[in-house]
Amino acid sequence: MRYFFMKTPFLSLMAGTTLLLAGACARNSTADVERPSARSASAETGTTSTTPITDRDAPKAGSSDYIDPAARKTAPDFRADIKKADARLLAVPGDVEALLLRAKSKSQLKDYREAMRDYNAAIQLAPTNSDLYYNRGLNRLEMKEYSGAILDFGKATKYNPKDRDAFFGRGSAKMQMFNYRSAIPDFTRAIALDPNYADAYEYRGISYASINKFKEARVDLEKATQLNPAAEKSLRRYVGNKDK
Template identity: 35%
Template sequence: MTLEFYARGLEKAKQKDYIAAIEEFNQAIQENPDFTDAYIERGLAYYYSGATLQGVFDYNEAIKLDGENAKAYYFRALAKLDLKNLSGCLEDVEKAIQFKLHHGAVYDLLGTVKRKQGNLPEAIANFKKATELYLAAKDKDNAQQCLEKIKQLQPKSPPQANPEIQKPVKVISTQDYFRQLLDKAENGDTIEALADLNWILTADSQDVYAYCCRGVVYCKVGNYRDAISDFNQAIKLNFQDAIVYRNRGKARSHLGDHQGALADINKALEMQPEDVLVYISRGNIYQSMGNYLAAIQDYSQAININPEHPLAYYNRGISHTCLEEMSNAVADYQKAASIYCEQEDWKNYQQVLNSLQKIQSSLPETTKATYNLLRQRLLRMVGGHWEIAERLIQQKKDFFPGMTEQWYLQKVIDDLERDRR
């Protein structure tokens, strides 16, 4: 009966009825607790049904029964990759090779692990070995996929004439590898960065770091819908990091979903309450909503955490400008310019100087003080929401065309005070 249960389990698994397959393998193991292959196949059924950790327990049992079972090591390596345990995956796949499991899929998996660790030369070598074995087995589809992986990993520049004098390639960590891709995008090479990330996700559709990284690059190029899709996928794969929520909030804000954006930023703040960039991001959302007082509060909090962060000063200066608080805006712009100058960030330094020049010439000196006072007074009367004030001003312009901006401000204030009385 043991073999009958086992055979029925294989048939159910072939039909992708994994729950029924697990039940059949349970019966086989109950009759024969030393049935190694039943543990392996039940582990596979667990793996394909999404219960990866339960699958690892079965592979462990199979290895206890047969310490040189190459298949058990290989399948456990697949499960560990799914659980983001790269070191454990590498150890198991090397064991599978040690115990003579010479199949294209084994070297394909080894190449994927080496690529994730940033060891690109070894990744290429293993993908080449996998290609050879796939071709020997007449598996042209998988062989072609490995060739595509090799093509993506190979350096773009031609090799040196004498390979013997080439410098050894430095092995980098997975995080450093993705950091390099983000730096590439930041320096303007977004097309190549996206191509690399697309390949990574073709090779491993469960790579949460790649989804997060590609989402950031999509934000960089203004493709906010695709960015949100990638951040959603990273979250579905249980990648819990503030960077995902912060950048998804940024993308949602650009698409006009300000409340959703604030929900994401607040989630990021729960995870990293001392992150300057999260406060700046929330300030940017408030600023885009016209809630300049709330924006200033967040930028100020970012400055409390890091008094030398130029972007916090610059963005706070923009909010002060929107409130016509010119002296505060000038002070923030000057501080931001000073920091950018010390950092020798000349592009942003010039941008701040341009902003300074604009506000200094925006209003005549004779009317600036009165205009500022009226604007601030109205802003406080509407609870800091300038979009409300703008609608009220536009209503007065519709009824009384041709008047000065100062007249409209005073008219709205007078009407509000009358209504409140």
């Protein structure tokens, strides 16, 4: 899905973080729900940019034809993007899209601290850009700064209430802190925005199971499995025969 994080809070963080972060690559200037016509981050600051960042007009995560955007790039590609962003920033120091491109590329190369510098600089220039907060939230997840990630995803939903992935991200960060009850409403919001959001059903199902609501968990995990057969592992692991 989208650079998303842990596959479950009981497994390693990185399994899910990879899931979440994969989507981050595709996040540009609109919510990473693969919405068309991404808005320009630089438009909010009056700067112009001739360097487009990846679009998000692609199959949604969880669908059978979805290809993780991060899988299309290699480390040399990310380093090349950093050089491209560096050149752009020399010409236009306040170019928000170039800062975002560089930050995401650094994050992909696991240079999370340096990525934070660029995210912070971009947010100072465009403080109402939801995608900057979203992507910084992903970066914070990789750094295991879960409280900060929750705040960033919250900002993303404030400036873009229709961003399903920001709600999903916030719920996932809460799961990492074992706040399952608090995570459930976030996954519910994500599902309301996208009824076919397989990962949101899966994570909500895991959250229900974690508070011993196994019937609700089964409903969600079976729905997740219908949408994404890979979720069957969670169905077996977290529900099994517990509600029968």
